[in-house]
Amino acid sequence: MTADSVTFIFLNAAVVNNFVLAMFLGICPFLGVSAKRDTALSMGLAVIFVMLVSSICAYGINWLLRFFEIEYLRLICYIAVIASAVQLVEMTMKKFSPALFRALGIFLPLITTNCAILGVALFQTSREYDFVQSLAFSLGAGVGFTIALMLMAGLRQHLELAKVPSVSQGAAMTLMLAGLLSLAFMGFAGLGAQHG
């Protein structure tokens, strides 16, 4: 596999450089909504979807900005596009699939401030991926985010029944857990280049 093959990019984003556990993107939802497994899955699916949409939009925007040579507006354009993409997804979903809309609930608007989404758009620009590579990258990042969230939710559900010292209850214990998970994910590092 060469470094720019689509499979490699997908695997790299999903496990080797997992967005949450190795690159520290999207920590807030990772700590916030990983208490239950089913909400974690809903959040993960919503993120995958928005990530794909915003990645496609970012690709188009970047092309336009290059064409007009106004690249310094990139950040402002990206964040505006992501915010409106989230809004659009929310409205479309409400119209065509009310069941899914209810299932995702509050998570959709929260995604706007998920730095993993903006991270995908920025990284695919700085690494100069083409269209197909961008799709693979955003899909991989979304899947990686979902995997991390699901693992964490499973661990935390077990932890609720465990007896831990009262000092370490709450955020401290969650961070220690995340550290162990991150340590485990470093085992994937042999699969590919660091920050390829």
Added chain:
Amino acid sequence: MPGLPDQHEPVTLDTFLRGLWEENPVFVMLLGMCPVLAVTNSAINALAMGLASTFVLVASNSLVSLLRHYIPKQVRIATYIIIIATFVTMVDYAIQAISLDLYNALGAFIQLIVVNCMILGRAEAYASKQPLGATVVNGLGIGGGFTLALLSLGVVREVLGSGSLFGIALFGENFQPWVVMILPPGGFFVLGAWLLIFSAFRLRKQRQLDQEGVAQHDS
């Protein structure tokens, strides 16, 4: 907020100090965690990130505070984000011009200040209701607290993980660096340890208060 009179609070020392300790964005409110974990593998990166975030926080919140009577309520979040993005772009280009090494070390995380929930949270919860003076003082406090938290992580991780502080070697040549501390898991562990220490302090204080209460009740 058109129609409603502002709930001004007097600017006191507490407006500033609150952000450093009681409402510390990282240790107490758990906001803006991504840069806290990602760029604290050395003290200098942590300091630069803290200062950049503080500048964006103070500048964008000042503008929000000045414009608070003119921003329509329905589009306020979008407006705040555009204001923040403008200042982040400025910082991004400034750091690139001042030090390319630093720029490469911090990577995309400078641009990701845009989605730091601490800044948007302050704009929504504080700057949109308070006059300029209070906003600046409070912003400096919160930014200072954020920088302090970043530094406390960066110093510990750099000393343990590379045996140096601000790039100056502390130990002899025989020092075996604890490499995992500058790798991603180290970030989680060090922040977890800090939170453990703080919660231990809080519990002790709580227990003392409880005992005093019991003692008073008995007498």
